[in-house]
Amino acid sequence: MLSAKSLFQEIIDDDDAFRLFCSIAASGESQGGWENGRIAALVPDSERALAPKVARHGADEDKHGRIFNALMKKRGLQPVPVPPETDYTMLLEQHGIGLAHGRLKRDEPLTVRDIVTYLAHSRVTEQRASEQMRMLRKHFADDPDLGRAVRMISHDEDNHLAYCHEELLRLARAGHGRTIQRILRACALAEIAVYRDVSLAVMDHMGRILGWSRPKAALLAAGIRAMYAYERAGGWRRMVSLEMPTRRDALGGPATTAVEFA
Template identity: 45%
Template sequence: MFWTRGLSKEILGDDETFRLLCSLVAATLAREGRETCRIAALVPEGLRDLAPGVARHGAEQERHARLLGALLAARGLEPAEIPPEADHARLLERRGGCPVHVRVRRGEPISERDVVAHLAHGYVTAVRTTAWLDLAADRLADRPEVADAAAEIASAERDRLAHCREELLRFARAGHGAAVRLALRENASAEVGVHRDVVLAVLARVGRLSGWRVTRSVALEARVQAGYAYERLVGRRRTVDLLPPPPPERTDRSRRPRAPEALTPSGNPPDAPPEEAAGPAGAATASRGA
């Protein structure tokens, strides 16, 4: 989400704009949480060791949706209706992100390839959410009830990010590097466009509610479009390559630990054996190693 200190104070200071933003985040978390819990129950037999972690993150997302609902109630506000153009989850599905969620709602069984796709979706969205909530918690220090909620959710999203990254690297080490990279590219490509469209929709709605001048709206939209162009050209590398997230604080370069592993351009972690000559589909459906 596009966020500046002045804009954050303006949004949170107005009941209607606060209601809109809080409702959007709560609705996304609630939906993601419900469907993640369903996925945990349907994980294939050979991957049941993943189910507890998936279920835990789904339950946390649902709990955080309730936390945001409590923030609304504390200000005497009801949840706002979600504008279709700002419904992040639905827009992402329409553009090819998180296809396993569609299968789960249809009652269809899920495969190993679906599990990889779900982990890639979780990783890509957690990268975005963690960065945004960390920034929000810093920007909202003068509103401790909101800052504390943002910090709590950011911490849980950071755990989800680490979990998805670890499991995706395990799949890559087992010979599924091509499938992992394909899933990450597909999700990252869909997510960056949806993020831009949702931010523009939210800014347009907030601008109408707050009575912004046209010049201000145009300037903010231009900054969002510039950020989108940067991400399309440069900014997705950290997501697609499973690079570790930046540390929360700077450390002395001489004392910095060795960087955790990431995917190499070949689709494998460093020092992993070359992948067998199989395409993404074959790698995704092959049996995972220990």
């Protein structure tokens, strides 16, 4: 019987599949670290209090990239190039979601609208990241090789999501509510399509590596498309709601380290 746990167990047990999975994850986290670092450096004067939190977000993402690379190194594996069709971050940018890398490479201060765009984009993508890591934590928190990594990253992703909620609510109170909701909706609808396409591409690569039968590959693809249909029909709304989080000021302190994985 196919299940999330059995699927990921297959990937974890095979060196080539595990290497591809970790390479994709490490690349995405590293890109996120760079983006947040640049945003922290370019925060406008009116939002300077936000800069340390954005920097903390970026430091966490960099840490996650190091963790995935360390998991490969522990098994004697080297990263592999990330297939473009599996590059979630790049594909989101190509769909006009978030702040373009070209904008972040210029040494020009961002606007408050840019900060709203960044936080709305992060609120949507961190929802996805938090859900994915909770699923992995549910099944692999006690795994002797992956457990610590999964628990640490999951905790951080929950913090990132809480931070986005809190800061967007603050900006909504400052008069940006309609803009926030408009950007959130556009981000969510684009993200679910990109996530579908990336998931199909990743499963296609994994299927070839693991030698899945055509019926098994077709069943997994159908499941991915069914999830997209659910999200397109209304599941996307969970990505745009805002509520004050239980974790307040979740990124208010220094980033935690991951020396045990370095």
